[in-house]
Amino acid sequence: MSVPTRDNSSFKLMAQFGHQKLVFCNDEAVGLQAVIAIHDTTLGPAIGGVRMLPYQHTDEAIDDVLRLSRGMTYKAAVAGVNLGGGNAAIIGDHRTQKNEALLRRFGQFVEELGGTFIASLDIGTTPRDMEFIRMETECVAGLPKSLGGSGDSAPFTAKGVYYGIKASLKERYGNDSLAGRTIAVQGAGNVGEQLIALLREENAKVYVSDIVEERMVEVANKYKAVPVANNNIYELDVDVYAPCALGGTVNKETIAKMRCQIIAGSANNQLRNEAEDAQLLMEKNILYAPDYLINAGGLISCYSEIAGYNASRTAALTETIYETTRSVLRKSMNENIAPHEAANQLAEARIADMRKIKR
Template identity: 60%
Template sequence: MILSQFDEHSVFSQLNAFGHQKVVYCSDPDTGLKAIIAIHDTTLGPALGGTRMQLYKTENEALQDALRLSRSMTYKAAISGLNLGGGKAVIIGDSRLHKSEALMRRFGRFIENLHGSFITAEDVGTTPKDMEYIRMETKFVTGVPESIGGSGDPSPVSARGVFMGIKACLKEHFGNDSLAGKSVAVQGIGHVGENLVGLLRNENAKVYICDINEDRLIQIAKKYGAKAVANNSLFDLDIDIYSPCALGATVNTETINRLKCPIIAGSANNQLADEVVHGNMLLEKGILYAPDYLINAGGLINCYSEIAGFSKKKTLQMAENIYEATRRVIQKSKEEKIPTIEAANKIAEKRIADIRKIKASY
């Protein structure tokens, strides 16, 4: 393991701020591998989190992403009732240019050396095939192709969870959870976004979509009967639901002031640019926000099911439980007059604290 441009004070202060247990820097000049594995908390079980590959501007930016995302995974597992901790891995590089079998297998060796404290899966920039390469070096990986006994693409389950979260918000705001005639703007139509568009259109929702890939945007609009719109006009639409399904921080001071919808519910991670500032802004403006790590937990549920050996039917049932979990968060938010993200955090933190006390008594 090689530490490059390592600022001891900076890294350790960031670890303390996020409450992480461990951060591992992985470097292999022969394959070009530069990666960071962040393990946030293992109170409930081994840390599980996807491996994201993208070209970060700096190593510190990559570290920040790993820290934020791994913390979210801890809360996601806790609030979903799963016996897992939170972790995340990031590989620094362009997945279209720098990824190779050798690089992924070398990364698998680093995971193997953590002896099961971290289990990975696919994420942005990685695929089930990449997980298959990692599997050649370690058993601590999920989301491998169905052809070799894995659960395959988790995006249908992820979309189902987001869909149930949307319906829970509709129930709260409108008194019923029917999507017929409701308008939804889906930002980002990757695998999860496309599956979500299909579910929404099946219930006769009016769906607006935007994506940086214009060819795919036209293709998906035609396939599902959705309306393609420019990304810069999305926040000015008069709609019922804004569903961010791309990258994070799209819910910020500027966009909140522009939004005309009563509900925000999508699959993107870290949607709030600042949890405290923007959670409170949404509360004050009367916009109901479905915490991202709660309703996008379907992918994690899918991975957990692969580890536990659950059937696809059982996996989908677990994803549909996100409906009631979202309702509980909304109820706590109303009772305590706090933002929904704070309510979700409290529920997750209580479960972790309760289990930690039990383990302390062993």
């Protein structure tokens, strides 16, 4: 059954965000409905995750890929990798509707883009899914190590957030030691769990929440963390709130409850209303490490796979997130602008410089 479209505002959204291309992929025979967004390819081919979610309207999928692809452009620019920003959404329930035929047909649409889009992992897709897409196109990253890929990128994503947290602590407190610091991690998925492991290794006190109570309790017991109901996590008096699940958890309602000093996590699009919420955080003197800046470890892992780098080079590139985060936060404080604005300016400057070279 087709997913309805509420309006015809796609071109307006593309103009607003400066996108190059929005591609609709449809094949009723295999049940495929998908959208691919390419934001900017100045630095290189657009890379982006392929997520599979049961969107109620195509508008929701369009909004998702436009926002995420733009964020990927900025993430790649700030991380210093030679890739552009893209994203894709397959409309459907990945638990019941995903199959080889659908994924391979999607791979054919990716191939038709002539190398301008590279598909990678996202919500609802796995390295095995990337294998199916790879059967139809070479424009894939995040493949299993057995196929010459980089494997699971979650460890690098978690490591990047870990460096972002330490950099934020350094700017707020003058040292980056995690010993005795209190950190609330929202989301005990793959990245969240690995971040908790890193934090506990350095004797931070960790609170953990997850919408799946069994998962929350399991991870809390495994790492001797403190389980907290999801709705109560915003009110904890902690050094760091680390959102590692879905976006939009930092908003007018939750900021009013927050008692943390720092926000630094792996979730994309953490600020529900970027300008408004960033201003509220500044007024409360809560330091915010831009999400696309510190969660770039997964992107770096995929870039290393494409560039042929080894694991040690990937680890070294991920470690640069520490100094980049410090630079962004210092720029934010020195110029009295929101941290995401400081990060955006650095990204835009690099893209502008590369455009000059290409002329």
